[in-house]
Amino acid sequence: MATSLSPELHQKLSETARALRMLSLQMITEAQSGHPGGSLSAADLVTVLFFHYMTHNPHEPHWPERDRFVLSKGHGVPVVYAALAKCGYFPEEELMTLRKINSRLQGHPDHVRLPFMETSSGSLGQGLSIAQGMAMAAKLDQKKYKTYCLLGDGETQEGQIWEAAMSAPKYQLDNLIAILDFNKGQIDGYTEDVMNLSPLKAKWEAFNWEVQEIDGHDLHQIFAALNHAQISRKKPHMIIAHTIKGKGVSFMEDNIDWHGKSPSLKERDQAIEELRRH
Amino acid sequence: MEKAQVSKNETKPLKNYVDINPQKKVATRAAFGKALVSVGENNQNIVVLDADLSVSTKSSLFAEKFPDRFFEMGIAESNMIGTAAGLALSGKIPYLCSFGCFVAGRFETIRISIAYNQVNCRIIGTHAGIGIGEDGYTQMALEDMALMRSLPGMGVLQPADDIETQRMIEFLSNHHQGPVYVRLTRQALPQLFNQQYVFEYGKGVILEEGKDIALVATGGVVHPAYEAAQKLKEKGYTSSVVNIHTIKPLDETLIQSLAHSHQWMFTIEDHTIMGGLGSAVSEVLAGTQNHAVLSRIGIQDIYGESGTPEALYEKYGLSTAKIVEHILRQLES
Numbered sequence: 001m002a003t004s005l006s007p008e009l010h011q012k013l014s015e016t017a018r019a020l021r022m023l024s025l026q027m028i029t030e031a032q033s034g035h036p037g038g039s040l041s042a043a044d045l046v047t048v049l050f051f052h053y054m055t056h057n058p059h060e061p062h063w064p065e066r067d068r069f070v071l072s073k074g075h076g077v078p079v080v081y082a083a084l085a086k087c088g089y090f091p092e093e094e095l096m097t098l099r100k101i102n103s104r105l106q107g108h109p110d111h112v113r114l115p116f117m118e119t120s121s122g123s124l125g126q127g128l129s130i131a132q133g134m135a136m137a138a139k140l141d142q143k144k145y146k147t148y149c150l151l152g153d154g155e156t157q158e159g160q161i162w163e164a165a166m167s168a169p170k171y172q173l174d175n176l177i178a179i180l181d182f183n184k185g186q187i188d189g190y191t192e193d194v195m196n197l198s199p200l201k202a203k204w205e206a207f208n209w210e211v212q213e214i215d216g217h218d219l220h221q222i223f224a225a226l227n228h229a230q231i232s233r234k235k236p237h238m239i240i241a242h243t244i245k246g247k248g249v250s251f252m253e254d255n256i257d258w259h260g261k262s263p264s265l266k267e268r269d270q271a272i273e274e275l276r277r278h
Numbered sequence: 279m280e281k282a283q284v285s286k287n288e289t290k291p292l293k294n295y296v297d298i299n300p301q302k303k304v305a306t307r308a309a310f311g312k313a314l315v316s317v318g319e320n321n322q323n324i325v326v327l328d329a330d331l332s333v334s335t336k337s338s339l340f341a342e343k344f345p346d347r348f349f350e351m352g353i354a355e356s357n358m359i360g361t362a363a364g365l366a367l368s369g370k371i372p373y374l375c376s377f378g379c380f381v382a383g384r385f386e387t388i389r390i391s392i393a394y395n396q397v398n399c400r401i402i403g404t405h406a407g408i409g410i411g412e413d414g415y416t417q418m419a420l421e422d423m424a425l426m427r428s429l430p431g432m433g434v435l436q437p438a439d440d441i442e443t444q445r446m447i448e449f450l451s452n453h454h455q456g457p458v459y460v461r462l463t464r465q466a467l468p469q470l471f472n473q474q475y476v477f478e479y480g481k482g483v484i485l486e487e488g489k490d491i492a493l494v495a496t497g498g499v500v501h502p503a504y505e506a507a508q509k510l511k512e513k514g515y516t517s518s519v520v521n522i523h524t525i526k527p528l529d530e531t532l533i534q535s536l537a538h539s540h541q542w543m544f545t546i547e548d549h550t551i552m553g554g555l556g557s558a559v560s561e562v563l564a565g566t567q568n569h570a571v572l573s574r575i576g577i578q579d580i581y582g583e584s585g586t587p588e589a590l591y592e593k594y595g596l597s598t599a600k601i602v603e604h605i606l607r608q609l610e611s
Contacts, residue, residue, distance in 0.1 A: 120366055121392070129360025133362060133363060133364020135364075160354075
């Protein structure tokens with residue numbers, strides 16, 4: 001659905017993204033473990049998809065016509081749980097059970113425990129293939145839904161990603177929209193030091209994808225890219241979204257140490273305060 | 279612990295569909311290819327994926343008949359596994375086909391994309407065991423059952439003849455929920471059953487009943503096990519011969535009953551003895567008392583090699599003569 005971003009909508013979505021960031025940090029702090037960096041980098045992308053762009057219905061979660069969202073970077077799930085709760089899939093209180101015993105909110109997505117997550121993930125590099133299967137099913141069933149797949153940049157070091165990069169253009173999956181949360185960081189350091197990905201755009205173009213490169217925190221650019229991706233060029237779509245790991249919290253931004261550790265209560269309060277003021 | 283459920287002297291009538299004919303031979307992969315076309319005809323949700331081996335796995339027969347529901351994924355098994363999972367999450371029943379070693383070898387992808395999601399994928403691994411012959415170890419699935427058996431909720435199946443394969447595929451296409459791994463042979467296998475055969479998931483099939491020895495076999499070595507039982511009669515021993523087409527969930531009741539009504543029990547499989555049928559049977563008997571002496575016949579923690587299937591079965595102890603030799607050695611020790 002092509003759509004435009006009014007000032008009112010911009011304001012509303014910015015507020016939502018801020019709330020998702022706060023909830024993510026609260027959940028992770030409550031669990032005393034988790035991945036804040038990659039939740040904060042993806043918050044704006046997730047907000048636009050869940051609160052405006054995707055067609056879905058919390059009252060009928062298995063509606064066959066719904067758009068699919070595959071979180072390939074499974075460690076970024078706190079921000080998606082926060083989005084699901086805010087949309088009304090489950091009560092917000094449940095968010096604070098993240099990573100605790102008997103919770104549906106596993107540290108990485110578990111489709112069987114929580115079917116609102118379209119697939120289990122967290123073993124990196126698998127989500128794009130799964131999203132591809134969903135896009136193929138849509139074509140077979142002549143359904144209009146789109147499949148969105150959120151990838152981490154580090155996980156594109158996995159070979160399986162490039163297997164899917166080869167096969168999706170073969171099947172002309174113009175209903176598959178991959179979004180790469182290019183936050184430049186992974187556990188062992190900056191991606192360019194650990195295993196350089198560049199030139200990313202040229203790589204995906206060479207594999208015959210329709211590629212766009214945007215600022216993944218600019219809602220206007222996210223809107224424009226998603227609008228562009230609705231138009232069929234008989235190719236799958238790749239949106240490379242430049243993001244900042246830990247976006248919105250000064251001491252987390254671009255700091256690899258915040259890939260996978262929980263803030264202390266004091267750090268959480270400071271982070272929430274910053275997000276509130278910003 | 280569980281008591282014997284079949285007394286030593288009790289004989290049950292064999293199923294009327296046991297109909298062994300060594301002259302009529304079909305590879306289970308060929309039976310699979312034929313069955314797939316038949317189920318594809320009636321069930322539009324059946325889709326098939328292959329990784330550049332469709333001519334060998336026989337999924338090519340489906341591809342010719344239903345090109346829109348066949349996906350050639352190239353030499354990229356992990357992507358095939360994930361794609362199949364995505365199709366299954368969207369309501370399809372995907373058969374994803376390759377050699378057993380290549381598909382089961384992508385264990386981590388199967389583990390998360392298929393098993394943990396508990397989706398209706400049917401993983402087809404052909405070219406099981408050293409029975410593939412000349413291609414040698416790199417193409418032999420010898421550890422696949424061990425890998426697949428370790429995944430919660432994953433069914434592990436291996437048919438032993440043409441009709442059993444067909445009925446199994448019909449069942450998996452129309453009546454089964456959850457992921458399964460199906461292990462098929464390259465080589466042709468003799469007929470064991472006639473058209474009356476009924477496939478019962480999770481149940482062993484008794485081919486012959488005897489008093490002294492229980493031979494519990496799966497897949498391509500069921501017929502050699504049956505032949506071994508005939509040879510053992512010449513030595514004065516009678517055997518019960520059982521075909522285990524469902525390695526997981528195993529027919530534990532039958533295994534317990536056989537183990538308590540026979541003096542000796544042998545498992546026979548063209549697979550490593552670690553983690554396959556032999557292990558599964560051992561796990562059932564562990565903790566029970568007064569059961570048969572159990573010995574596992576299979577690949578003994580070594581790699582395979584090139585050779586004719588017959589030469590390999592002879593060298594690695596799976597020919598009828600070698601099975602008999604192993605059993606007599608055990609009985610007379």
